[in-house]
Amino acid sequence: DAGVIQSPRHEVTEMGQEVTLRCKPISGHDYLFWYRQTMMRGLELLIYFNNNVPIDDSGMPEDRFSAKMPNASFSTLKIQPSEPRDSAVYFCASSYREGVTEAFFGQGTRLTVV
Amino acid sequence: TQLLEQSPQFLSIQEGENLTVYCNSSSVFSSLQWYRQEPGEGPVLLVTVVTGGEVKKLKRLTFQFGDARKDSSLHITAAQPGDTGLYLCAGDNSGYALNFGKGTSLLVTP
Numbered sequence: 001d002a003g004v005i006q007s008p009r010h011e012v013t014e015m016g017q018e019v020t021l022r023c024k025p026i027s028g029h030d031y032l033f034w035y036r037q038t039m040m041r042g043l044e045l046l047i048y049f050n051n052n053v054p055i056d057d058s059g060m061p062e063d064r065f066s067a068k069m070p071n072a073s074f075s076t077l078k079i080q081p082s083e084p085r086d087s088a089v090y091f092c093a094s095s096y097r098e099g100v101t102e103a104f105f106g107q108g109t110r111l112t113v114v
Numbered sequence: 115t116q117l118l119e120q121s122p123q124f125l126s127i128q129e130g131e132n133l134t135v136y137c138n139s140s141s142v143f144s145s146l147q148w149y150r151q152e153p154g155e156g157p158v159l160l161v162t163v164v165t166g167g168e169v170k171k172l173k174r175l176t177f178q179f180g181d182a183r184k185d186s187s188l189h190i191t192a193a194q195p196g197d198t199g200l201y202l203c204a205g206d207n208s209g210y211a212l213n214f215g216k217g218t219s220l221l222v223t224p
Binding site: 004035042043044048093103106108 | 154155156159162202204211212213214216217
C-alpha cells in the first residue's frame with residue numbers, strides 16, 4: 001500500500017481565496033483524521049470520521065472550515081475564505097480503529113496564506 | 115481535551131550522550147503512544163504503552179508508562195544523529211482520537 005496520500009504538498013494562496021486539501025486514506029482503514037500543526041499550538045485534531053461519517057468536529061476552528069468524506073477512499077478539508085492565521089501544515093491520518101491502534105499519517109500539506 | 119505536556123521543548127546534545135524526555139498529564143490514559151516526526155514528513159509510531167508501569171525497549175530507546183497511567187518517559191542511550199527529530203506523545207483516554215503533546219525537538223550533532 002502507498003500509505004496515506006495527501007495533495008497538494010504545498011499550497012500558497014491569497015487571503016480570501018478558497019483552499020481545498022485532499023486525502024486518500026489507506027485502504028481498509030475505518031477512521032480518518034484531519035490534524036493541523038503549528039509551532040505555537042502543536043498538532044491539533046480538527047475532525048475525524050468513522051466509516052465516512054463525521055464523529056467529532058469540535059476541533060474545527062470556525063465555520064470557514066469544512067470537511068467531507070464522500071467515500072471510503074477520499075476526504076477533503078476546505079477553508080473558505082482563507083486567512084493568514086490558517087497558515088500551517090495540515091495532516092491527514094487513518095487507522096483501523098480509534099484509540100490504541102497506530103495512526104498512519106500522510107506527508108502533510110503546507111499551507112501558506114498571504 | 116486532555117492536555118499532554120512535554121518537556122523539554124528543545125534539546126541539543128552531542129552524539130553518544132544519553133537523554134530523557136517527558137510527557138505528563140493530569141488525566142488518566144488507557145494507552146499512550148510515542149511518535150517521531152522528521153522534517154517534511156508526518157509522525158511515525160515508535161511504540162504504544164498500555165499497562166501502568168510498563169517498560170518497552172526499542173533498540174537504544176526505552177519507554178516507560180507511569181504507574182497511574184498519567185505520564186510517560188522516553189530515554190535514549192548513546193544518541194546518534196539519526197535520532198534527530200520531533201518526539202511526540204499522544205494519549206487515548208477512552209477510545210477517542212489521539213490527542214498530541216507539542217513535542218520535544220531533539221538535535222543530535224556528530
